[in-house]
Amino acid sequence: MIWVDTIVQGVLLGGLYALFAAGLSLVFGVMRLVNLAHGDLIVLGAFLILVIVSALGLNPFLAALVALPVMFCLGWGLQFVVLNRTLGDDILPPLLVTFGLSIVIQNALLEGFSADSRRISVGGLEAASVSLGPIAVGVMPLLTFLSAVAVIIALNALFYRTALGRAFRATSDDPVTAGLMGVDPKRLFATATGIAMIVVTIAALYLGTRSNFDPTIGPARLIYAFEAVIIGGLGSFWGTLAGGVIIGVAQTMGAAINPEWQILSGHVAFLLVLLFRPRGLFPRAND
Amino acid sequence: MTALLETKGLTARYGDFQALFGVDLRLDAGETVAIIGANGAGKTTLMRSIAGVLANGPGEVLFDGQPIGALPAAQVMARGIAMVPEGRKLFPSLSVEENLLMGAYGRKVEGPWRLDTVYDLFPVLKERRNNPGTALSGGQQQMVAIGRALMSNPRVLLCDEISLGLAPVVIRDIYAAFPQIRAAGASIVIVEQDIGQALKVADRVSCMMEGRVTLTGRPAELSREDIHAAYFGVHA
Ligand SMILES: Nc1ncnc2c1ncn2[C@@H]1O[C@H](COP(=O)(O)OP(=O)(O)OP(=O)(O)O)[C@@H](O)[C@H]1O
Ligand SMILES: [Mg+2]
Numbered sequence: 001m002i003w004v005d006t007i008v009q010g011v012l013l014g015g016l017y018a019l020f021a022a023g024l025s026l027v028f029g030v031m032r033l034v035n036l037a038h039g040d041l042i043v044l045g046a047f048l049i050l051v052i053v054s055a056l057g058l059n060p061f062l063a064a065l066v067a068l069p070v071m072f073c074l075g076w077g078l079q080f081v082v083l084n085r086t087l088g089d090d091i092l093p094p095l096l097v098t099f100g101l102s103i104v105i106q107n108a109l110l111e112g113f114s115a116d117s118r119r120i121s122v123g124g125l126e127a128a129s130v131s132l133g134p135i136a137v138g139v140m141p142l143l144t145f146l147s148a149v150a151v152i153i154a155l156n157a158l159f160y161r162t163a164l165g166r167a168f169r170a171t172s173d174d175p176v177t178a179g180l181m182g183v184d185p186k187r188l189f190a191t192a193t194g195i196a197m198i199v200v201t202i203a204a205l206y207l208g209t210r211s212n213f214d215p216t217i218g219p220a221r222l223i224y225a226f227e228a229v230i231i232g233g234l235g236s237f238w239g240t241l242a243g244g245v246i247i248g249v250a251q252t253m254g255a256a257i258n259p260e261w262q263i264l265s266g267h268v269a270f271l272l273v274l275l276f277r278p279r280g281l282f283p284r285a286n287d
Numbered sequence: 288m289t290a291l292l293e294t295k296g297l298t299a300r301y302g303d304f305q306a307l308f309g310v311d312l313r314l315d316a317g318e319t320v321a322i323i324g325a326n327g328a329g330k331t332t333l334m335r336s337i338a339g340v341l342a343n344g345p346g347e348v349l350f351d352g353q354p355i356g357a358l359p360a361a362q363v364m365a366r367g368i369a370m371v372p373e374g375r376k377l378f379p380s381l382s383v384e385e386n387l388l389m390g391a392y393g394r395k396v397e398g399p400w401r402l403d404t405v406y407d408l409f410p411v412l413k414e415r416r417n418n419p420g421t422a423l424s425g426g427q428q429q430m431v432a433i434g435r436a437l438m439s440n441p442r443v444l445l446c447d448e449i450s451l452g453l454a455p456v457v458i459r460d461i462y463a464a465f466p467q468i469r470a471a472g473a474s475i476v477i478v479e480q481d482i483g484q485a486l487k488v489a490d491r492v493s494c495m496m497e498g499r500v501t502l503t504g505r506p507a508e509l510s511r512e513d514i515h516a517a518y519f520g521v522h523a
Contacts, residue, residue: 163392170378170389176340177376179360180369182393182439284380 014248015145019203021225023196029235030192037102039222045204064205075197080190109215120208231273233280297346321489328495339363369441375432377420384416390438398440399471405434426457
């Protein structure tokens with residue numbers, strides 16, 4: 001029974017990692033851009049929600065709703081003005097620029113908010129739990145996981161059921177030919193990053209409410225997101241969720257055996273999956 | 288009468304290499320013009336310059352009398368110039384039907400061409416609608432590329448070597464669709480290395496060599512010798 005409990009907690013934790021990873025997966029899938037500042041953008045989102053909560057006295061969930069359009073516009077502008085210029089045959093410029101961006105965001109947040117650790121309060125919901133059969137699960141972890149599933153379903157619907165999603169896939173295949181179909185790749189990429197920032201905001205809500213955060217924790221969170229995307233198979237949203245769950249379960253199982261093994265066992269699971277499936281669990285056919 | 292599409296002294300270069308040297312081309316409404324020429328003559332470069340894929344050098348591209356030479360591809364397409372690119376260039380991640388739908392992404396105008404009428408034109412595509420575009424035979428892929436361009440109901444259709452790499456029967460099937468495409472109202476530029484095929488479908492033929500137009504005329508008026516000279520630069 002204890003193992004079932006451990007696995008369930010791991011699955012729910014995987015939902016958080018999948019949320020961290022989904023935006024990364026989206027941006028990589030559309031424009032082959034690896035955004036090293038992704039974790040810092042999540043932290044930025046958490047600070048934005050914190051500011052809205054304290055300034056307007058809103059519930060964090062409502063505050064996240066207010067933050068969504070702000071983050072969308074920020075992402076759109078960031079892609080259009082900065083990141084588009086780094087895209088090309090060479091993979092180094094986007095890595096360098098987003099690495100720099102990561103440092104800029106961290107320092108700006110340190111300047112504005114100091115290095116103190118913060119937390120967004122959800123008014124008692126942190127401690128609430130529901131029983132699923134014999135197992136008690138926390139309301140917040142459950143909400144996180146359900147949000148992750150909802151985000152994955154929504155992204156899949158966007159990509160495979162809408163004209164915009166079709167344009168994302170076509171442009172990812174061949175931006176020049178997509179141009180002949182009327183796609184302006186620069187604007188399309190900006191829209192993709194804007195949408196990724198909506199996912200980032202949802203991730204930020206759970207990052208900020210479930211644990212302490214400070215301006216420098218972004219890169220550490222990014223590692224799990226990368227691992228989830230890579231073992232899921234680059235560009236596959238369900239794969240990203242599966243990847244998050246595998247890392248989450250490995251971590252809780254490792255911790256159950258020996259608390260010091262939590263982080264390590266997540267990384268070991270990552271390496272094991274890569275050993276047997278070098279292209280991840282759900283690789284795209286034409287990568 | 289102003290031409291529907293016209294280039295005047297159009298030039299284009301790839302870095303230091305100049306590929307077009309002052310090309311004049313004219314397409315009137317309702318017309319089909321064929322461009323022939325040997326490998327490397329600059330036919331594809333001309334199509335790409337008109338479509339806005341390639342930044343032009345000095346020279347003009349006029350569409351309905353309006354200069355469009357400086358517009359990016361997406362805006363040229365939105366005005367009604369669709370291209371069937373050399374090598375078909377289907378989107379491998381998209382199904383046949385999604386490839387077709389993609390053709391109308393930047394220009395949604397009512398007209399003769401919709402999914403159902405494209406399927407009427409090329410019935411085999413309807414059977415394969417859910418296959419990945421790249422799982423089709425070369426000829427079927429070419430049909431998808433043509434259908435995709437038609438989906439925007441273009442006023443001008445640019446076709447770059449649609450017979451490339453296809454068997455003669457398949458080429459015949461594909462060209463069999465052109466009378467219908469013309470009748471539905473599109474004016475057409477066809478780039479073709481197969482001179483016989485070009486002379487059959489075109490109202491006028493232009494021959495290119497080394498980035499220049501070396502001959503223009505109506506098929507009936509051009510002698511074999513003239514074409515040979517314009518094509519190869521030597522007299523037969
Ligand atoms: N991307 C490029 N970079 C540099 N030079 C190029 C490029 N594309 C074409 N060229 C050169 O420009 C000239 C014209 O090429 P283009 O592709 O327009 O010829 P074409 O008439 O379409 O030939 P083909 O019948 O082989 O398709 C050629 O000399 C070619 O080598
Ligand atoms: Mg060519």
